[in-house]
Amino acid sequence: MIDIIIHCTVALLLPPLLLGVITKTKAAFAGRIGAPLLQSYYDIFKLFRKGSVFSTTTTWVFRAGPLVTLAATVTAALLVPLGRHNAPLSFDGDMVLFAYLFGLGRFFTTAAALDTGSSFEGMGAAREVTFSCLAEPTLFIALITLARMSGSLRLSTILTYPSPGLWLATGASMLLLVAALFIILLAENCRIPFDDPTTHLELTMIHEVMVLDHSGPAFGVILYSAALKLLVLGAVFVNVALPVSTGDSLEDWGLFVVAMLALAVGIGVVESVMARLRLLRIPQLLVGATILSAFGMLLVLR
Amino acid sequence: MLVLVASSIGWYALFCLLGGTLGGIYQLDWPMPFGPALFAVDPLSALFLFPLFLVSGCVALYSLSYWPAAERSDSARLTLFVGVFTAAMVLVLLVRNGVLFLMAWELMALAAYFLLTTEQHNREAQKAGTIYLLATHSGTMALFALFSLLHRVTGSFLLPAPHSLSTSVTLEAVILVTALIGFGGKAGLMPLHFWLPGAHANAPSHVSAMMSGLMLKMGVYGILRTVLLFVDLPGWFGWLLLVLGGWSALNGIALAAGQRDLKRLLACSSIENIGIIFIGIGMALVGLQTGAQVLFICGFFGAFLHIVNHGLFKSVLFLGSGVVLHSSGTREMDRMGGLAKRMPVTAALFLVASLAICGLPPLNGFVGELFLYLGALYDGIASPLPVLALVAPLLALVGGMAAITFVKAYGTIFLGTARSTVAEHRHAADGPMVGPMLLLAVCCLAIGLAPLLLVRMVAPVVRFYSGADVNLADLGGLQIPLMPLTALNLLLLALIVVLAVCYRLRLHGLPKAASATWGCAYQAPSPRIQYTGTSFSEMMVNLVGYVAAPQRLKPVLAGFFPARTATFSYRPVELLLDRVLTPLFSWIGLAFSYMRRLQHGQLHIYVLYVFATLFVLMIWAH
Structure with missing residues (x-):
């Protein structure tokens, strides 16, 4: 029971902090002081008190977009185990629902983008659906490989199964999976090298350009959903990459939060040292990730 | 209207069947050369009858306002063939006699042809209709082979009881492949799908709904029915x-x-x-x-x-x-x-x-x-x-x-x-x-x-x-998550509703403005830039x-700006139809045009053909 309460609290409150950590890391790399760690909370809070501008072109789909995305992401957050603790909800094959909930959110985000009739947002939406379509098989191959190792079809078991012992036994395979999952994490959350979340005026942008016309509370919801998605997919990654357990439930929670913050620092480092890829290269990298995860699967079968 | 009544009667019958045991059999012994007419409903037919009755009823209702009899002169023809089409599909699902099955199948295929060429003066519809007719009849040819083979095995045109047929390996393979060609073509399974896009696109929309939602499934039904006949596959x-x-x-x-x-x-x-x-x-x-x-x-x-x-x-x-x-x-x-x-x-x-x-x-x-x-x-x-x-x-x-x-x-x-x-x-x-x-x-x-x-x-x-019996609750350690799925779906809907209400309440107290979509300060947007x-x-x-x-x-x-006459065109190409079949068929047509020299309309030469054929046959008989 306590674990469920902590799960919900962490899932609901931690996400904006991750964005703050990433920004701080990038600022440190650039030799600046940077915005405060809690800046994302202030931003979201401020947006909830701001007025909205609605384009006359839009319909209810535009307003529904951010809300459905948030609802789908929150539901997905209930399915994924955080740290070494089972998720509040778990059943056989929950990973399918997990992946498809993000699909639902994406459908509505892109439809809302098309609702504005802006060609910028159309471009962003087209890229979003194309790249995530290529990213999806990788996620499934990685999850099947992990499921095979653990012998279960529940995300809670699959993702809490990896242990230092497993890493020693099947290190090569795990390494490939972790690499593939990291690429997917960056792609799905629209991070460099796939997308640059700090600008939206370049014609090469994906996520930020889709939400250009949202304002006020709706934009706050979008910002928050994006952060929550980072936490949820980050938790999948951290569970596989850092399978350490202290044995004590509360200490494990602490460990998870620290690991997530470390992941945020890692993403910040990647964003600082890399440039964004050319748009045409992105599909190649995504297919590369699929092949990496397929190699991981082959090594497990051997 | 009749379709509507019939489908509601069908619905009632189906519910009765679902309530009771499925196994109504009706045999009509008549002196036809191909044996008695056997009709039966089993769970497999019922599975296909369920969407059939539901969708055809809805389509009938829809067509009342989509293709109103008062405004369209061809509505009588359309209504007739929609009824024939539906009835033929029901027949396909019910008959258990190979020859009758082929008759119902042809009735369905031809009714579909007349439905999709409703706009008969439209060239595109004519072309799609011809391609459809060729494709469906090639499939029917395979079905003729299939039912003849079955007749050879069982000695009767009646379909054998489920899980009862066992033949040699080769014959079984031949039967399965002919079924796959005949039924797979109707289902639109690649690479026999080429007739499908044109046919669905040119039919009136409610007919497309029936063709896609129901008729394709008849092909799936055929394969499932064939598979069911064999003891082991x-x-x-x-x-x-x-x-x-x-x-x-x-x-x-x-x-x-x-x-x-x-x-x-x-x-x-x-x-x-x-x-x-x-x-x-x-x-x-x-x-x-x-x-x-x-x-x-x-x-x-x-x-x-x-x-x-x-x-x-x-x-x-x-x-x-x-x-x-x-x-x-x-x-x-x-x-x-x-x-x-x-x-x-x-x-x-x-x-x-x-x-x-x-x-x-x-x-x-x-x-x-x-x-x-x-x-x-x-x-x-x-x-x-x-x-x-x-x-x-x-x-x-x-x-x-x-x-x-x-x-x-x-x-x-x-x-x-x-x-x-x-x-x-x-x-x-x-x-x-x-x-x-x-x-x-x-x-x-x-x-x-x-x-x-x-x-x-x-x-x-x-x-x-x-x-x-199937126990979904425990399949070798796997639990099918139907109840959790219901719960999560309801949770998702509830979350959406709660968020929507909160958002509305929040918007109430805040200033709202309406303006044009943000266009990077471009002042003269037009719908064409979408x-x-x-x-x-x-x-x-x-x-x-x-x-x-x-x-x-x-x-x-040439120059800095494209000329006013410059146009860009984009046409999706279907690889098999546009790149392979159409050139192949036009080549065959060309080759056969030489044969037309034999058809010149001169009577005495025709008599000569008859004489020559008879002569050759006589020599061959010796």
Whole structure:
């Protein structure tokens, strides 16, 4: 029971902090002081008190977009185990629902983008659906490989199964999976090298350009959903990459939060040292990730 | 109107059957050379009858306002053939005599031909009709072979009882392959799909709904019926179906993504869905062969659920395309836009069906795909060499491309602003046609929220194949998550509603403004600068260029600006039909034109032909 309460609290409150950590890391790399760690909370809070501008072109789909995305992401957050603790909800094959909930959110985000009739947002939406379509098989191959190792079809078991012992036994395979999952994490959350979340005026942008016309509370919801998605997919990654357990439930929670913050620092480092890829290269990298995860699967079968 | 009455009677009968035991048999002994007429209803027929009665009833209701008898002179013909078409499909499902089956089959195929050439003065419809007629008759030829072979084995045209036929390995292989050619062609399984996009696109929309939602399923029914006859099946057949299904699913949706014509897009996505159904059947047969019960159950449940589900949501989409067609006067998506404002109900129903066809929760498409995923995932953890596990990433890829296709269709048609004056000035409103669509869409949502309802209905069919009871609660350590799915879907809907209410309340106290879409300070935006459907899917179409390589005709540019006459044209090409079959057939036509020299109309030479033939025959007889 306590674990469920902590799960919900962490899932609901931690996400904006991750964005703050990433920004701080990038600022440190650039030799600046940077915005405060809690800046994302202030931003979201401020947006909830701001007025909205609605384009006359839009319909209810535009307003529904951010809300459905948030609802789908929150539901997905209930399915994924955080740290070494089972998720509040778990059943056989929950990973399918997990992946498809993000699909639902994406459908509505892109439809809302098309609702504005802006060609910028159309471009962003087209890229979003194309790249995530290529990213999806990788996620499934990685999850099947992990499921095979653990012998279960529940995300809670699959993702809490990896242990230092497993890493020693099947290190090569795990390494490939972790690499593939990291690429997917960056792609799905629209991070460099796939997308640059700090600008939206370049014609090469994906996520930020889709939400250009949202304002006020709706934009706050979008910002928050994006952060929550980072936490949820980050938790999948951290569970596989850092399978350490202290044995004590509360200490494990602490460990998870620290690991997530470390992941945020890692993403910040990647964003600082890399440039964004050319748009045409992105599909190649995504297919590369699929092949990496397929190699991981082959090594497990051997 | 008659169809409506008949289908409601059919519904009543079906419910009686579902309530009681399924096994009504009716035999008519008549002195025909091909034996008695045997009619029977078993769970397999009932599975197909369920969407048949539901959809044809809705279609009949829809056609009252879509093709009103008062305004259209050809409505009498259309009504007649819709009735014949429906009745023929019911007959196909009921007869158990090979010759009668072929008659019903031909009746269905021909009625479909007359329906799709309703607009008989339209050249495109004529061409599509001819291609359809050639394709369907090539298929029927294979069926003739199939039933003759069966007659040779059993000595009667009556279909043998389930699980009773055992023949030599070669004969069994030949029977299965002829069935696959005959029925697979009707189902639109690749590579026999080439007739499908044109036929669906040119028929009146409610007929397209019936063809896609129901007639394609008759092909699936044929294969399922043939498979049911044998005591045991060769191992390769399941794998063959699986590979063909995967191939159809992937290429069908790739083809759909590149289309500009709304109804062609829907037709190509039918190929994809038929592919998904065949993946399920293939998985089940592989499971039957290897003794993996979970694969068998998940595969058949997935396939059967998808058969019903596809009938429902694809009908909504085609009926919706009819409403769109009525109000915009074009099938070309890139000329539409902004229809959601003028027909909000149609837009909402089309959205529901689009979500369902992408397999997204909380709608019915997800339930069928979930079973297939579970089968694949189970194979991934349980089998020593998990080849079937690859079905999961394949389905994920197909699902992603379906999302591209339907975001494109929905966004281009209903969202944004009108792209051309054609779409703008026509009279557009929801009209009474949305009633039947609403009913079907509600069914989609109901099945999505309470999948147990449909699973209960489908379970007897699976039992029919397995011969034993199916316990979904515990399949070799795998629990099918139907109740958790219901709970989570309800939770999702509740969350959406709560968020929507909160958002509305929040908006109340805050300043609101309306303005034009932000255009980077560009002051003279026009509807033409909107992203079109073609550009939306361009990136993906380029990635899968091997199957959907569209023709792009670019203008030659000279000087700084293109001339006023310069045009760009984009035409999606269907590889098999446009690159292989059409050139092949025109070449054959050319070759045969030399034969026409024999046909010159001179009587005395004809008499000479007769004499020469007789002479040759006499020599041969000696």
